[in-house]
Amino acid sequence: MQTALAPTSAKPSSKAGGVPLRMQLKQAERRRKLNSFALALPLLLFMMIAFILPLGKMMLKAVHDDTLNALMPRTTEALSTWEAEGLPEEHVYAALAADLKQLSEHKSVGKVSLRINYELPGAASRISSTARKVASLSSGPYKGALIEINPIWGGRDIWGVLKRGNADYTGFFLLRSVDLEYSADGSIVATPTEKAIFREVLLRTVGISLGVTAATLVLAFPLAYFLATLRDRSRNLLLIIILVPFWTSVLALTSAWVVVLQDYGVINQVLMTLRIISEPTPLIFNRIGTVLAMTHIQLPFTLLPIFSVMKSISPSYVRAARSLGAGPFYAFWKIYFPLTLPGVAAGCLLTFILCLGYYITPALVGGPRDQMVSNFVALFTNQQLNWGMASALGAILLVMTLIIYLVFNKLLGVNKINMG
Amino acid sequence: MIKSPVLARAVCVIGLASSAVIATLPAYAADKLTVVSWGGAFQEAQRKAFFEPFAKETGTDLTEGEWNGETAKIRAMVETKTVSWDVVVGGAVIQLCAAGILETINWDKLGYDPEKFPAREECAVPASGAAAIIAYDKEKFQDGPTTITDVFDLEKFPGKRGLNKRAYDNLEWALIADGVAPSDVYDVLSTEEGVDRAFAKLDTIKRDVVWWESGAQPAQLLADGQVVMSSAWNGRIYDAVKTSGKPFQIMWDAAIMSYDYYVIPAGAPNIDIAYKFISFALAPERQAHMADLIPYAPSNPDATALVDEKILPYLPTAPENSANSFDRDEEFWADHSDDLEQRFSAWLAQ
Numbered sequence: 001m002q003t004a005l006a007p008t009s010a011k012p013s014s015k016a017g018g019v020p021l022r023m024q025l026k027q028a029e030r031r032r033k034l035n036s037f038a039l040a041l042p043l044l045l046f047m048m049i050a051f052i053l054p055l056g057k058m059m060l061k062a063v064h065d066d067t068l069n070a071l072m073p074r075t076t077e078a079l080s081t082w083e084a085e086g087l088p089e090e091h092v093y094a095a096l097a098a099d100l101k102q103l104s105e106h107k108s109v110g111k112v113s114l115r116i117n118y119e120l121p122g123a124a125s126r127i128s129s130t131a132r133k134v135a136s137l138s139s140g141p142y143k144g145a146l147i148e149i150n151p152i153w154g155g156r157d158i159w160g161v162l163k164r165g166n167a168d169y170t171g172f173f174l175l176r177s178v179d180l181e182y183s184a185d186g187s188i189v190a191t192p193t194e195k196a197i198f199r200e201v202l203l204r205t206v207g208i209s210l211g212v213t214a215a216t217l218v219l220a221f222p223l224a225y226f227l228a229t230l231r232d233r234s235r236n237l238l239l240i241i242i243l244v245p246f247w248t249s250v251l252a253l254t255s256a257w258v259v260v261l262q263d264y265g266v267i268n269q270v271l272m273t274l275r276i277i278s279e280p281t282p283l284i285f286n287r288i289g290t291v292l293a294m295t296h297i298q299l300p301f302t303l304l305p306i307f308s309v310m311k312s313i314s315p316s317y318v319r320a321a322r323s324l325g326a327g328p329f330y331a332f333w334k335i336y337f338p339l340t341l342p343g344v345a346a347g348c349l350l351t352f353i354l355c356l357g358y359y360i361t362p363a364l365v366g367g368p369r370d371q372m373v374s375n376f377v378a379l380f381t382n383q384q385l386n387w388g389m390a391s392a393l394g395a396i397l398l399v400m401t402l403i404i405y406l407v408f409n410k411l412l413g414v415n416k417i418n419m420g
Numbered sequence: 421m422i423k424s425p426v427l428a429r430a431v432c433v434i435g436l437a438s439s440a441v442i443a444t445l446p447a448y449a450a451d452k453l454t455v456v457s458w459g460g461a462f463q464e465a466q467r468k469a470f471f472e473p474f475a476k477e478t479g480t481d482l483t484e485g486e487w488n489g490e491t492a493k494i495r496a497m498v499e500t501k502t503v504s505w506d507v508v509v510g511g512a513v514i515q516l517c518a519a520g521i522l523e524t525i526n527w528d529k530l531g532y533d534p535e536k537f538p539a540r541e542e543c544a545v546p547a548s549g550a551a552a553i554i555a556y557d558k559e560k561f562q563d564g565p566t567t568i569t570d571v572f573d574l575e576k577f578p579g580k581r582g583l584n585k586r587a588y589d590n591l592e593w594a595l596i597a598d599g600v601a602p603s604d605v606y607d608v609l610s611t612e613e614g615v616d617r618a619f620a621k622l623d624t625i626k627r628d629v630v631w632w633e634s635g636a637q638p639a640q641l642l643a644d645g646q647v648v649m650s651s652a653w654n655g656r657i658y659d660a661v662k663t664s665g666k667p668f669q670i671m672w673d674a675a676i677m678s679y680d681y682y683v684i685p686a687g688a689p690n691i692d693i694a695y696k697f698i699s700f701a702l703a704p705e706r707q708a709h710m711a712d713l714i715p716y717a718p719s720n721p722d723a724t725a726l727v728d729e730k731i732l733p734y735l736p737t738a739p740e741n742s743a744n745s746f747d748r749d750e751e752f753w754a755d756h757s758d759d760l761e762q763r764f765s766a767w768l769a770q
Contacts (some may be wrong), residue, residue, distance in 0.1 A: 110519035117758045125755030128518070195762075197769040264645040284646075285630055368631060368768045379765055382490040384758070 055398070062173050062391035067115040068165025071108055072099040076166040079159065084185045088159055093142040096153075100131045118386055119161045119172060119181070121195075126152045160184040173392035178202075198376070202396070205372040208291065208362075209355035213348050215295040216302040220347065221340075224303055228310035246300035254364045257293040258284065261365065290366040294358060301354060302347035309343025345412050353401055373397050451478070453693045456485035457509040458680075460636035461659035461714060466509070469710035470701045477700075480693060488634050494685050495521055503687045506694040509547055509680050514754035516683070517543035523684040529695045532702055537719055541750075544681035545698050546719035548710065551675040551736035551745060552589045555657040556649035557642055558667040565649060568674040572597040572625055582641045582650025585631035587764035588753055589651065589676050594621035596674050602746045609752070615760065619767055631768070642668055655714040658734050675745035677736055679719065711735065 019027075069076055074095035082088045103109045109131040117124035130150045137145050147154040164170065164182060175181055175188060179196040183189045190196065223242075227235055245253060260266045263280040271277045283289050313336065321331035359374035373393055380390035455471060457463045463486065475482040487493065489510060497503045498521045516522050522543035527534040530545070539546040554571055556564045561577065570577055571593070583590055592605045598621045600608050608614035630647050632638055638652035639660035654675070660666045682698045684691060700706065707718035708726035715734035718724060724737075732738055736745065753760075 107518060107520040110515055114515075114758060117762075121759040121762055124758045128755060194770075195766050197766050201769065262644050262646055369770075371769060376765075376769075382492045384761060384765075385492050385495060387492075 058391045059395045059398070060391075061387055062395040063169050063171065065115070065170045065173070065388050066168040067111055068162060069168055071103060071112050072096075072162065072165065075099045075162055079163040080166060082159065082163060084156065084160060084163065087143075087154065087156070090141055090143045092159075093146050093153070094140055097134050097137055097142045097146065100127075100134045104131050104135060114385065115165075116158065116161055118176075118389070120157055123152060123158060123161075126150045156184040160186065170388075173388040174395070176389065177392040177396050198393070201371070201373055201376060202400070204370075205356055205397075206400075208287075208294070208370070208372060209352050209358075211291055212294045212298055212355045213302070213352045215291065216298050216351050217344065217348055219295070220299060220303040220306055221344070224307040224310050224343075227307050228313075242300055242303060245296065250297060250360050253297055254293055254361045257289070257296070257361075257365055261289045261292070284365050285367040287366070287370050290362050290370045293361050293365050294355060297361065298351045298355060302351045305346035305350065306340060306343040309340055309346075313339050341412075345408075349405070349408060352404070356397060356401055450481040451690065451693050452481045452483070453506050453690050453697055454483045454485060454504060455507045455509070455697065456487050456505050458488070458635055459486035460634070461656055461663075462635060462653070462716075465655075465659075465710055465713035468713055469706055470697075473706070474697055474700050478696065480697075482697075491516055495519075498686050501687060503685045503689060505685055506688045506690045507697055508683050508685065510544075510683055511678060511680065512541065512748075512750035512753065513544060513681065513683055514541060514750060515757070517541060518754075521686055523686050523688070523691065525684075526695075530699045530702065532699070532720075536721060539679050539719065541681065544683050545702070547680045547682050547701065548707070548719055549677055549679050549717035549736060551654045551672070551677050551741070552584070552651055553654045553657070553675045553736075554649055554671040554673075555638065555642060555652045555668050556671065557645075558669045560648045564669055565671050566673060567671075568593050569597045571649060572621060574625060574628060577648065579648030580628050580630050580646065581625060582630050582632050582638050582647040582652075584651055585633045585768070587757070587760040588748065590622060591615070591618040591760065591764075592676060592748075593651075593674060594618040597621060602674060602744070605746075606749045606752045610756070615763070619763070622767075639666070639668070642666070654734070654736055655716045658715050672741045673744045675736060675741065676748050677717075677742075677745055678748040678750070680716075 075092065078092040078095040079088060082092065100109070103112060109128055113124040113127035113131075116127060130146065130153070133149050134146070152158055160182065164172070164186065172182065176191065177198050179191045179199045180188050181191050227238060230238065258265075261284040262268070263282065263284070265284075267283060268277075268280040272280065283292075317335050317339070318331050321335045322328070326334070356372075357374055358372055359378060362370050362372050363375055363378075373396075377390045377393050377397075380386040380393070457466055463484070467484070471482050471484060474480060485505065487508070487510075491510075491513065494505070494508065494516060497505065513522060517524075524543055525540070525545055534540055537546050539549070554565060554568070558564065560579070565571055565573075565577055571581060591609060592602075595605050595608055595614065595618050596602055598617060600614075609618065630641060630650075632641060632650070635653050635656055638647075638650040639656055641647045642650055643660070643664070643666055649671075654670060657668050657670055661668050682701070684694050684698075688694060702720050704718075704720050704722040704726055707720050707723035708728075710716070711718050711723065711727045712731050715731050715736070717735050717737040718727070724735075727735070733740065736742060
């Protein structure tokens with residue numbers, strides 16, 4: 001008792017128990033920080049292993065591609081002196097023949113032809129047939145023989161690709177993801193229109209996400225207001241009704257929407273029975289169905305942050321505003337609405353970012369012109385086995401999302417966002 | 421409740437110890453095998469004809485899986501040396517074989533004469549032959565489509581069509597509808613102009629196509645009325661008619677025959693049992709049983725004689741069905757699928 005109430009002398013750091021107070025404070029702070037760190041450590045490790053590391057690997061895969069460098073070492077080495085003018089020298093062709101023979105023995109021709117085919121569609125079959133026939137060439141001169149086996153070796157394009165394959169890193173995938181490519185002499189040009197789909201797809205992804213966010217906001221705001229003003233019992237019941245789709249699997253929800261939106265599904269049957277329409281309206285496999293289903297699935301994500309913020313707004317503010325003479329709309333707009341902004345911001349940001357990555361719903365209820373970026377990532381991963389492209393698209397989506405978040409942060413400030 | 425604390429503790433220790441011992445007992449019981457197939461009615465037929473009899477006869481612990489042709493999964497498994505699939509039923513996978521992703525088949529181990537199976541590949545054993553056909557709803561059309569050109573005729577047969585979301589089959593059909601003879605299709609498709617021609621023809625119906633990805637979808641789309649005709653695997657339509665009584669009709673003109681193959685991913689954990697299973701599944705009576713359940717042509721020529729005569733008219737190899745059909749050229753697609761599939765997905769997105 002007495003030591004605790006020791007007289008405060010002029011010196012601020014009074015010794016109590018042999019250790020100055022300032023040091024005690026520092027020690028206590030350090031211990032607290034260590035405790036918090038230890039508590040958060042499992043989560044940090046989990047995030048590192050399950051989130052940051054795979055993301056890092058994916059971003060790396062978007063730029064790292066040593067297929068050509070590793071599998072055709074002689075050719076890429078020999079091409080380092082080629083200046084992209086005319087055709088390479090004889091020794092390059094000799095190196096190519098040697099590489100192709102080795103690849104044939106190790107059954108790796110497929111990897112090389114697939115990789116080159118990404119840049120030069122049509123090359124795959126020609127490279128495989130060359131590899132099959134090159135075994136019969138036992139000695140030079142190789143240049144004429146190879147060009148005779150397949151005229152592709154007489155053109156500059158494939159040599160440009162092979163020359164660029166000399167590095168372990170390539171910008172090809174990232175460039176293609178924004179509809180650019182390397183020309184034969186190494187400069188960056190726009191992709192021809194029949195292959196240029198990604199800018200449109202990226203814009204489409206952002207557009208659909210914005211649309212769905214706006215739709216959910218329009219629906220969620222009044223609903224949240226209504227919920228916030230209800231009494232507890234009815235509010236809980238209504239909340240459960242809203243949360244049931246939240247808890248249902250996305251696949252089950254989307255399949256249910258397929259049944260509802262079909263040409264002879266629930267909606268069309270009802271409309272036709274009521275004689276409002278005579279022919280089924282196409283509601284599925286187009287933009288309408290996609291946005292509708294996504295809005296339904298995303299509604300709770302937007303609703304809940306708004307609702308939880310609204311719950312904490314005291315009704316006395318609006319009453320005070322009214323009592324001072326404000327009209328009902330003025331009071332709402334000037335007093336109530338700004339107070340709900342943190343929740344609105346949280347809900348909208350959450351929905352928008354989730355929508356950017358949507359896959360199942362556009363795949364099942366959307367048409368071919370409603371496919372978002374994720375669909376192409378799946379296409380490249382599963383069907384075309386082009387993991388470089390899939391990673392590049394994923395990396396671009398990630399960067400886009402981060403930029404949007406930073407802009408959002410600048411405009412509103414992270415502190416202002418309140419998830420409730 | 422046990423009153424004595426000592427006794428209680430003893431019981432706990434014995435319980436924990438025995439559970440630990442049981443957990444570490446090696447599973448001597450059964451061999452294991454994982455077989456992956458296409459799912460739906462096809463896999464159900466395989467289950468009844470192959471999986472269950474094999475498991476019963478050999479006491480193997482057979483696990484089934486499903487896939488939809490995502491060769492990336494096999495490639496990923498083999499490259500990371502974590503192969504969990506032993507036998508995979510897939511389409512022609514010549515490219516995977518060339519890349520060393522599949523085991524080369526040792527026909528001596530199978531115990532069959534390879535010459536009996538002309539459709540065989542270096543790494544693939546033919547399982548059954550299916551035909552890609554056009555099916556339509558009899559109730560929607562009094563006179564349905566009779567030739568493949570009718571599929572591209574939106575005036576005579578208005579409504580949506582279902583097509584496989586792949587380049588193969590569709591490009592061939594587009595060329596045939598444009599006037600190319602089936603025997604010349606692959607020559608024409610090997611040229612730049614031929615491919616342009618095929619895509620131009622597909623452009624004429626592009627807006628009215630619903631693209632399906634899994635074998636079970638065409639029957640569902642037809643049943644829902646979402647499409648009036650659809651390309652499909654003949655066995656799936658037969659199953660829809662037989663099991664669900666749907667009024668579907670198959671149009672056999674320009675049917676494209678292709679095989680399903682048994683493949684073994686390189687480094688599969690149970691290769692010997694995989695060989696045993698494939699050998700089991702090639703037996704004539706087993707293949708005939710499978711054909712009785714779903715009318716896909718058995719790969720073993722000895723099996724055709726054993727197929728139920730009521731099923732014979734539904735087989736894709738029946739003379740009245742195969743009059744205008746042709747085989748898919750797997751060599752062509754092994755060479756060109758990379759480019760054509762790329763071009764197809766770009767075309768689809770525009």
